[in-house]
Amino acid sequence: MAAPAPTTQQEMRQRNLARVLHTVAAGGRLSRAGVAARIGLTRAAVSTLVDELLGAGLLTELGPGRSGAVGRPGTALALSDRGPCGIGAEIGVDHLAVCAVDLRGEVRARTAVDAANRDSDPVPVLRQLAGLVRETAEEVRGLGLRPAGLTVAVPGLVARGTTTVVRAPNLGWTDLDLAPLLGAAVPGAGAVCAVDNEANLGALAELWLGGHTPPPGDFVHVSAEIGIGAAVVVDGELLRGARGFAGELGHVPVRPQGRPCVCGGIGCLEQYAGEEAVLRAAGFDPAATAARHPGPGARIDLLLARAEDGDRAVRRALREAGTALGTALTGAVNLLDPRTVVLGGALARLAPWLLPALERELDRRLAGPPTVAVSRLGPEGPLRGAAHSVVRAVLDDPLAHRV
16 A cells, blocks of 8 residues: 655655665665666755765665666665664564564574464563563674564564464463563664554565565465464555454364364364364374473474374375365465465465475365465564564654664
8 A cells, every 4th residue: 555645844855765675675786876777866855865875874885786777877875784674573483583683584583482472471572582682682683683563473463553462372471462571672762663463564574575577466374383473465565354353264264163263163174274273184193292292393393294204194194284274275365366475474385285285275175266376585574573573663654773
């Protein structure tokens, strides 16, 4: 959706500064003349804006760049690898993770710890996460970076425009505001703290960092850990819904008379395609397997190794999960008509055994099914998306993030 037209000279200046930054971010090694050609401003106007952004520490100059015009190329511009950076954090059922990315989107620091967060008291979990955030912020300060804010990815519903987790069934948390314990974890960032659903942030990472050519403007992004989440991007914008709860694919019923779910429903997709469901269908006890294989991705590693070794029970369980995913996605595709379905998170790693059954189900149920793609970001999507959302805020409002 197009942003409203600027109404004051200050707003116009801010808009044009942001346009320059986004153009440099997308263009790569552009000169002032090259930027001017792309955004339709005069070279003199762009040169003034660039000088301001250089002085603010948001841009830097490289060697000769591309202008698209005849003659000697001008000096190339790039987003600064110093100055503002984004901090992203992720609360998983079995881990905590934090990373920092610079304006170029490069990961400059990352840390993760195993943590048994299911049905946990949120206060010690958030205190531990705040400690990891502070350590990461201190590390990047030593690299000449300045944290501009923090975004936290959570496996649950987040009320739109707030930092409140309304319900996170796999954590056992309800109506919990994360800001009081995390808002001060990045000193000097103005207590800028945002909280979002992990599937939403995974989809935004796919949009911004997924490496698709051209970038997919309309897609459904499906990801999995213990649960299954989805997010919908329409015309390059995340579809949030009235309350911010859009995309709860994991709790779409696929078997109305099926198993009870932690959400209170019956026969939800999560009970047939979530990690624990696949383990159970493959003959593993989920609790015992989690105890023997703790930590993020450990059970997926087990399933992957067994599938690659030809384990029939595991391959059958993955086929059944793919069929259940196809059943749930049929409704979403019929309703939204996306061009692409992107498998992210743990699903990306298991794609060779999920995709055939999933695509077969879509082909059977739909006339002209969408393309199904596999995310290059995989399980890193939500964390990268969280950190990069802070960077996008800097690019959108450079005046607020000057040195």
